[in-house]
Amino acid sequence: MNLTDKVVVVTGGSAGLGEQICYEAAKQGAIVVTCARRINLIGQVKEKCQALSGKEAYAFQLDISDPDNVESVLGKISDEVGPIDILVNNAGFGLFEDFVDFDLDVAKKMFDVNVLGMMYFTQKVAISMVEKQSGHIFNVASMAGKMATPKSTVYSATKFAVLGFSNALRLELRPANVYVTTINPGPIATEFFDKADPSGSYLDNLGSIVLDPQKLAKVIVNKMGKPTREINRPLIMSGASRFYDLFPHLGDFLASGLFNRK
Template sequence: MDLTDKVVVVTGGSAGLGEQICYEAAKRGAIVVTCARRINLIGQVKEHCSELSGKAAYAFQLDIADPESVESVIEKIADEVGTVDVLVNNAGFGMFKDFTEFDLADAKKMFDVNVLGMMYFTQKIALSMVEKKRGHIFNVASMAGKMATPKSTIYSATKFAVLGFSNALRLELKPANVWVTTINPGPIATEFFDKADPSGNYLENLGGIVLDPKKVAATIVNKMGKPTREINRPFIMEGASRFYGLFPHIGDFLAGGLFNRK
């Protein structure tokens, strides 16, 4: 897709992967709309996007778990920006804890953000895409949604839900010429792990397979407008997830041992 003057909306666009997707789309001439809770940070992202694209960019404060906030942002996008060409559902968070120690109030928050809020926001955008008979939706899931490991019970459950939702949505929207792509990254060097693993040990233990958010963002933007089913990175973890599907008993052994670095 030639992104010149195309409207690209990114949730969770204040930092990390979302921020880099905004910049990469702006470099290619897109009109970027960044949405997140931290208004000061999305304001900075907006300004940098405008510098990169040489055109208007937008920043709207969004609490994806709050339906009223979603409704308000959807209205602002429609009134101030126009029809959305590409939606990247990137907002989400995780916490790595044993399930027996997990506060289920936190589990509810995780589902509200990672799953239900994403669905609500997507439905509002998808309606306009179907009407226009064009559009592309990217849902950021995770390798954790393909191969669960210890201490990721709730997070993996939310990402399994994102995968199932995306797979069905892809089939529903295809006749309307609206594409759905699932992004399944392994660990990315972002502030996601400040909350997920405050000790910092997880990324350190993983070493060379930790992903660079700029490279992942470039891969995602390269696929905008192309009917792509999934983006899986790193390749070694994609291979492991395929192996897991074929040999689940061995996969359980590996997921609980070799691949368990939390």
């Protein structure tokens, strides 16, 4: 797809992968709309997108777990920007902790953000995409939704839900010429792990397997407008997830050892 003047909306666009997706889309001439809770950061992303694209960009404060706020933001996008051509559902958070010690209030919040909020936002956008018979929805899931590891019980559960939702939605929207792509990254060098792993040791333990958010963002943006089922990175973890499905008992051994660095 030629992204010139296409409206690209990115949730969780204040930092990390979401921020880099905004920049890569802007480089290709898109009209970028970045949404996140941290208004000061999305303002900076907006300004950089404008410099990269030479076009107007937009920033809206969004708490995706609040349906009223979602309605308000989507109304502003409709009034001030126009129909959404591409939606990237990137908002989400994780916490790596043994389930027996997990605060279930945090678990509920994680489902509200990672799953229910994403679904609510997506439904509103999908309705308009179906009406105009075009669009592309990207849902950021995770390798944790394909191959769970210790201390990722709740986070993995939310990402398994994102995968199941996306796989069904892809089939439902296909007749309307609306594409649905899931993005399944392994660990990315972003501030996501400031909350997920306060010890700071997880990324250090993984070494070269950690993904560069800018490189992954380029891959994602280059798939916009193309009927792509999944984007899986890094390739070694993608291969391991397939192995996990074929040989589940051995997969459990690998998931609890080789890919468990929490």
